[in-house]
Amino acid sequence: MIYFLNQYIKALNSSVEHVEFKRLALFKHERVNAKIVTRDYDNLGHLNAATFGLNQDDVLNMYDYFQGTTDVTEKTTSVKTLKVPIRYQLHYGSDVTQAFDGGRLAFEIHHTPGRVGEIASVDHFDAFGHVVKRDLWDSRGFKSATQFLDFDGDPHTEILYHQDGTRALERFYEVTDDHRGKVLFNFHLINYRGNDYYFNTEDDLFTFFLDELNQQVxxxxxxxxxxxxxxxxxxxxxxxxxxxxxxxxILHAANPEDLVHSDLEPSYQEVFNHLDKLDGLITMTESQANQIRIRLKHQKGKGRNIKITVIPGAYVPNDRLKTQPVSPRQKANRVIYAGRLGADKGVDNLLRAFALVVPQVPDAVLDIRGFGDQAFLDSLHQLAAQLQIADHVELNGYTADIDPAYDAAKVFVSAAHQDAFPLAMVEALSHGLPVVAFDTNFGPKQIITDGVNGFLMAPGDLYGFAQQVIALLTKGRQLQDMGANAFNSAKDYDAKHIWKQWKTTGILNGGQRK
Amino acid sequence: MYFFFDDNISFKKSGIEHAEIKRLKLFNEKQVPAKIITRQLALDLHDVTADAGISDDQFVNLFDFFQDAIHVKPRKLTIHDLKMPADAVLKPEKEPTKTDVYVGDQLVMIVGQKSETDDRIDWVQYSGFNGRPVRMVRYDSRGFAALEQFYSYGTQLVTEQILKPNGEVAIQRYTQPRGDGTIETSLHEVVNYHGQDYDFATFEDLTTFFLDELNLSTGKANVLICDRAYELAYAVQQMQTPIYTVMYLHNNHVNSGTDHMHSDFNYNYEYMLENRRRWDGIATLTPWQYDDFTERFGKVKPNVYMIPGAVTDQAILDRPHVKWTDRNPKSVIMVARLSDEKQQDILIKAWPKVLNAVPDATLDFWGYSNGDYDKYLAKLVDELNLNDDIVFHDYTKDIGAVYDKAQLLILPSRAEGLPLTLVEAQAHGLPIVASDIKYGPRDVVTDGKDGFLVESRNVDQLADRIIDLLSDPKKLAAFSENAYKDSWHYSADAIWKDWLPLIKDAEKNGQIPERIEVHA
Known part of the structure; x- marks a missing residue:
């Protein structure tokens, strides 16, 4: 079995998850057993996974494993499932149903987002109106955990159940030394294969789990x-x-402009000291692999000769390649960007460049897809207003199914300063959209052939960037030709090509590690 | 079924618990089904009931009821029965009742046993890696984990779970600070009771629910005799299911010892008396109290009964009389809680005068102290230089032996209902000198025949009556014989006659409770 290790699958996911989704789709296509493994407890985890087409066979969560709920017959729930005693009067709502004991709010049933009347959690209120207990319901239709809340309303203890209601785990919280937060600090694994276990960190529990998984399978x-x-x-x-x-x-070093000499990205400092314990590294671009190779030459120790394989993160399924893109002549003047909305993605510059496009193409609309923190989104709204293009910019948020948005747009644009591999660019190509992007580390150079399936611009050249967008929106023939090239270039990421790369890793050979 | 409802029962019992136990015995003799019920959580409760001779068939505690733990066969659970983590190493602590459990160099559990000589598990504390307690599990004396306590960040008890013997959760309790910052229990939740969860904002609400469910569970027309008004009246009054409810007055119900018509209510009974129309019956303890009560409140709505709370075992009545020469000469005793209303201080103040007249008289006090009253009495004894003459003893289980060795019993109380000690002492042939207060002494003691009644707080009169008896051993012995005779007033048959009106009314008015909620 091949396990892709992750922390979680959320409702809004980053490229880490999207790369895994595409990889899993490819492995399924090639009929090789693989699963995404997640660490965090999340009662709505399977609901989130389902919105990306993943089922219980695709995702293995650590807590599900210990709770014995990896393979559950799904049931729908409703307020009726709770068998609420008749002494409580229910006030039904679409998000929350409240249960009153006379004038006292006794408990609130929170309904599952996106489902009608199903139970996500139940909050119990005390005599003073504080929530003191929260039952968490798995989206597959059973009570999966109880949280006991402290005087601030934060959990201090959590009990996680097996499906029959017996206890599987207990988790306890601790106040951090700076008194700012509360973190999990103690884990009891109860009667797992006849034994009780105690862990001080979730990392230790996760290691134990991975070892168990390795031994059980x-x-x-x-x-x-x-x-x-x-x-x-x-x-x-x-x-x-x-x-x-x-x-x-992601990038392995702190400075995207100097990936050989700048400090390692903090997330990777520890693991780079133990490369000898690994069988290989995988990057998504040849350039990143080279940069790591050069860096390792300066490093001492056994791990410096570790094998590095390059496998693009993108994968375009054959179904998509068999589907002819929508003709650009049927489309409005929409330009699309998709990706996480953060300062490193240069979305502010994208707006500035687009402000140069609007006067030339008065009906142009920039469709921005993705999630970011609220402060950053506010700053984008403010900037669009300042640039007087507020009516031309749509911040449409994150969507699990982005295909219709690609099919409605003519051009994909990105002003990112850095990326490990811009997945969305390949998705756009597969819908026949030419791409205009800055030539930054890593990815655009590998994905775009300048003047063929898009334009590769010098970083910071907003004027040039805008001119190419204007050209594509106004010259129908150029758009049509480059769109056709874009669609053709997406074939580089089909199963045949990507799988060939996977075969070179040695992962699939099943040999013992040295 | 007759339920005798009390708040709690512990090793040291007050007159109310003793009265309940005697009453239970009486009902057993008369073959009328009855049970004592209590509501406080106590992990050694069944040690207490076993010690008191109350069988599990005749006892229901609120928590036991929801824990499915009314009948649990006790088993001895020691540290060796406890599930240990893999690779655990046990290290005894300096304190011999505690054992540390390590995994590697990390302390994960501390196990506490009941005492140095009793190695049953009392509690297990679980710690995080920094030594902070995260969970405390306390064990029922019958040998199962019964109470689980969770601490937020090692310091504050926030959440508790009361467990069934099979480990399932029966009840959860939560604490929160009130508006003024004081922390108190703010929610009780009965979990998975017939498949449903019930939240109660207060312990009173939970108590009412318990009473209703208990009432329903018998499927018969039931009677509830409530023995504690201050703690329990509210919960009984809120009951939804039909049951014949009777409040038993265990003391003078008003504050004044003289003006029964206008006096303020005794605070213990005030709320219940204001709400008396919600009750089916009220039981007074003596004819005098019955007359005072009915003169003020009438005889109906609620129905008023006169039922002495004391019952003397037939076995005690049938015993041969203790030989007068077997008793310690001039031994005077008082058997009562050390407390302000029992007025031990009056007896102590009278004692120098007694000693002056009868130098070889001895005085022994028996009973546990309420609050710091024992310290006050000790100081008084010290001031009067009586340290060599007066001895204090704690509560004893075998008070019969004490009665059999003494020659005179004193009760100088300020207020009473029907003092059990008088009835018991009389049954053991003890002459009595008691203050003539409301209520009780006048009903037990026949002045000048088996004892003397004296004015409350009259130190000289009390001393004189004691001197009178101690200095005339023949008279004292004659009073003793009279005491034995008079104690037949409290035989089971005599008292049962007083119960019959209540039982008749309850049968007439009794309704079988019907469940309004259909359990799924």
Whole structure:
């Protein structure tokens, strides 16, 4: 079995998760057993996974494993499931249903987002109106945990159940030394294979879990750590033998302009001291692999000769390649960007460049897809207003199914300062959208052939960037030709090509590690 | 079924618990089904009931009821029965009742046993890696984990779970600070009771729920005799299911010892008396109290009964009389809680005068102290230079032996209902000198025949009556014989006659409770 190690699958996911989703789709296509492994407890984890087309066979969560709920017959829940005693009067709501004992609010049933009337959690109120207990319901239809809340309303103790209601784990919280936060600091694993176990950190528990997984599942197992820190360190500490790989979903060094000499990205400092314990590194671009090779030449120790394989993070399924893109002549003048919305993605510069496009193309609209923190989103709204293009910019948030947005746009744009591999660019190509981007580390150079399937601009050249967008929006023939090239270039990321890369890693050969 | 409802029962019992136990015995003799019920959580409760001779068939505690732990066969659970983490190493602590459990160099558990000689597990504390307690598990004396306590950040007890013998959760309790910052229990939740969860903002609400569920569970028309008004009246009054409710007055119900018509209520009974119309019956202890009560409140709504709380075992009545020569000469005793209303201080103040007249008289006090009253008495004894003459003893289980060795019993109380000690002492042939207060002494003691009644707080009169008896051993012995005779007033048959009106009314008015909620 091949395990892709991650921390969580959320409702809004970053490229770490999206790379895994595409990789899993590819492995399924090639009929090789693989699963995404997640560490965090999340009662809605399976609901989130389902929105990305993943089922219980695709995702293995650590807590599910210990709770015995990895393979559960899903049931829908409703207020009726709780068998609320008749002394409580229910006030139904779409998000929350409240239960009153006379004038006193006794408990609140929080309904699952996106589902009608199902139970996500139940908050119990005390005599003074504080929430003192919260029951968490798994989206698959059973009560999976209880949180006991402290005087601030934060959990101090959590009890996680088996499906029959018996206790599987207890987790306890501690106030951090600076008194600012509360963190999990103690884990009791109860009666697991007849024994009780005590862990001080979730990393230790995760390591124990990975070792158990490795021992319980026969045959050669492979672990690929995707999420930095949360998964690579626990994987390093495993006691049992397995093939272990580190995958780089982000840049490995702090300064994207100088990836050879600048300090390592803090997330990777620890793991780079123990490369000898790994079977290989995987990057998504040849340039990042080279930079790491040069860096390792200066490093001492056994790990410096570790094998580095390059596998693009993108994967375009054959279904997509068989689907002819929507003709640009049927589209409005929409330009799309998709990706996490952060300062490193240069979204502010994208707005500035687009402000140069609007006067020339008065009906141009920039469709921005992705999530970011609220302060940054506010700053984008403010900037668009200042640039007087507020009516031309749509911040449409994160969506699990982005295909319709690509099909409605003519051009994909990105002003990112850095990336490990811009997945969305390849998705855009596969919908026949030419790409305009800055030539920064890493990815654009590998994905875009300048003047063929898009334009590769000098970083910071906003004027030039805008001119190319204007040209694509106004010259129908150029857009049509480059769109066709874009669609053709997406074939470089089809199963045949990407799988060939995977075969070179040695992961699939099943050999013992040295 | 008759339920005798009390707040709690412990090793040291007050007159109320003794009265309940005697009453239970009486009902058993008369073959009328009855149970004592209590509501406080106590992990040694079944040690207490076993010690008091109350069988599990005749006892229901609120927590036991929801824990499915009314009948649990006790088993001895020691540290060797405890599930230990893999690779655990046990290290005894300096304190011999504690054992540390290490995994590697980390302390994960501390196990506490009941005492140095009793190695049953009392509690287990679980710690995080920095030594902070995260969880405390306390054990029922019958040998199962019964109470689980969770601490937030090692310091504050926030959440508790009360567990069934099979480990399932029966009840959860939560604490929170009130508006003024004081921390108190703010929610009780009965978990998975017939598949449903019930939240109660107060312990009173939970108590009412318990009473209703208990009432329903018998499927018969039941009677509830409530023995504590201050603690329990509210919960009984809120009951939803039909049951014949009777409040038993265990003391003078008003503050004044003279003006029963206008006096303020005794604070213990004030709330209940204001709400008396919500009750089916009220039981007074003596004819005098019955007359005072009915003169002020009438005989109906609620129905008023006169039922002495004391019952003397037939076995005691049938015993041969203790030979007068077997008793310690001039031994005077008082058997009562050390407390302000029992007025031990009056007896102590009278004692120098007694000693002056009868130098070889001895005085022994028996009973546990309420609050710091023992310290006050000790100081008084010291001031009067009586340290060599007066001895204090703690509560004893075998008070019968004490009665059999003494020659005279004193009760100088300020207020009473029907003091058990008088009835018991009389049954053991003890002459009595008691203050003539409301209520009780006048009903037990026949002045000048088996004892003397004296004015409350009259030190000289009390001393004179004691001197009178101690200096005339023949008279004292004659009073003793009279005491034996008079104690037949409190035989089971005599008292049962007083119960019959209540039982008749309860049968007439009794309704079988019906469940309004259909459990899924």
């Amino acid at each position: 026969k045959g050669q197992n492979v672990f690929i750590a995707d999420r930095p820190v949360a998964t690579d360190i626990p994987m390093l500490h495993m006691k049992t033998r397995a093939k272990k790989y580190l995958f780089f979903p």
